[in-house]
Amino acid sequence: MTSVRVSVPASSANLGPGFDTLGLALGLHDVIEVQVIDSGLKVEVLDAGAGGVAEVPTDERHLVVRALRAACDRLGLSLPGVHLRCFNAIPHARGLGSSAAAVVSGVAAAYGLAGRPLDAEAVQLASEFEGHADNAAASLLGGLVIAWCDKGRFHAERLTPHPSLRPVLAVPAERSETEATRGLLPAEVPHADAAFTASRAALAVHALTSDPSLLLPATEDRLHQHYRAPAYPQTARLVADLRAAGIAATVSGAGPTVLALTTDGIIPASVVVEGFEVTELPVDLAGVQVTTG
Structure with missing residues (x-):
């Protein structure tokens, strides 16, 4: 694939007593577009939610880029160059999983460019990059998630929340x-x-x-x-x-x-x-x- 578009939801973790374990996906979305180009890296941040465009790096430090690179390495995918466009709606540093959403979008983009469906290894990739799985798994799977780590391996189970919530x-x-x-x-x-x-x-x-x-x-x-x-x-x-x-x-x-x-x-x-x-x-x-x- 030469281009991919990813929409990823915000998330709320813990939900009170479920510290580092429970996560809920929410209907607020960041969107990224990744296009494979001949060489180099171009990053456009068109909106940064409540964070402000100026503070978001537009080089290899960008979190989506870092997650994309890590996932491509794991999948054995080599990209000659990348043009990344970000349309961010999830406010930064507010407890709504903006970092996890960025990581998930980079991992999902790599899977899309590799022509592979998302799988359990995507949960592992995103969670080990993020450090824990509650937000990352919620953004990946949607709904309500129960996440845990066993001997360095991250896991998550998705549950369907009650429709009245x-x-x-x-x-x-x-x-x-x-x-x-x-x-x-x-x-x-x-x-x-x-x-x-x-x-x-x-x-x-x-x-x-x-x-x-x-x-x-x-x-x-x-x-x-x-x-x-x-x-x-x-x-x-x-x-x-x-x-x-x-x-x-x-x-x-x-x-x-x-x-x-x-x-x-x-x-x-x-x-x-x-x-x-x-x-x-x-x-x-x-x-x-x-x-x-």
């Missing part, structure tokens, strides 16, 4: 970096907190797929969110206020975006959302889409 996002202007917020997590947690969170993670799978009436208790967490709260006090405040109003709210990924898992798409008028851009997004059930030309 209507996620609502509250995205602040402030940004957060995964490395910084992960550094706030303790090396050890109390056994009672671990057991509590394990029970809620198991319940979350049931609530998200079969019984959304259980979403509020199912999204309780004692493993990571309260440790990260000092990094984004307004996010922590909004999560607490939403939960007090009966809404199953969590921090999306490493934050600072708030994810509200509703069945009606409504945030109660009593909850103050000033400083956040609130939008309802559908669950993306298809995952990454690849069109070759």
Whole structure:
């Protein structure tokens, strides 16, 4: 193949108690176009979502390019030159899987150019590049994913979320970096907190797929969110206020975006959302889409 177009969804990881394990694909998409050229590298970033075009590199450092190169090497594909065009809608550093989406798009583009369907090795490639599989697998597979790592191999299972699920996002202007917020997590947690969170993670799978009436208790967490709260006090405040109003709210990924898992798409008028851009997004059930030309 000489050209490929890839559409990849945003994702929300953790979903409360499912730390580094649960991911949900969302209906907000980055699109890239890759064309094989005679030589060299040309990168065009036409929009960078909330990140701003200026801060996105347009050379070999670009994350899509790096993932594309790594996947091509793994697939034994040699490209004489690459022209990459990016149409980004997923805001950067907001906990919506923008980095994972970039990696997945590069991996998917390599598969498309190689004329190969996406497979389990694509999950491995994207996840090892990203460092964990929750966001990457959600963007690849769509729907709800359960991800895990066993002896260096990443795996994911896709589940179909309950059709009544209507996620609502509250995205602040402030940004957060995964490395910084992960550094706030303790090396050890109390056994009672671990057991509590394990029970809620198991319940979350049931609530998200079969019984959304259980979403509020199912999204309780004692493993990571309260440790990260000092990094984004307004996010922590909004999560607490939403939960007090009966809404199953969590921090999306490493934050600072708030994810509200509703069945009606409504945030109660009593909850103050000033400083956040609130939008309802559908669950993306298809995952990454690849069109070759």
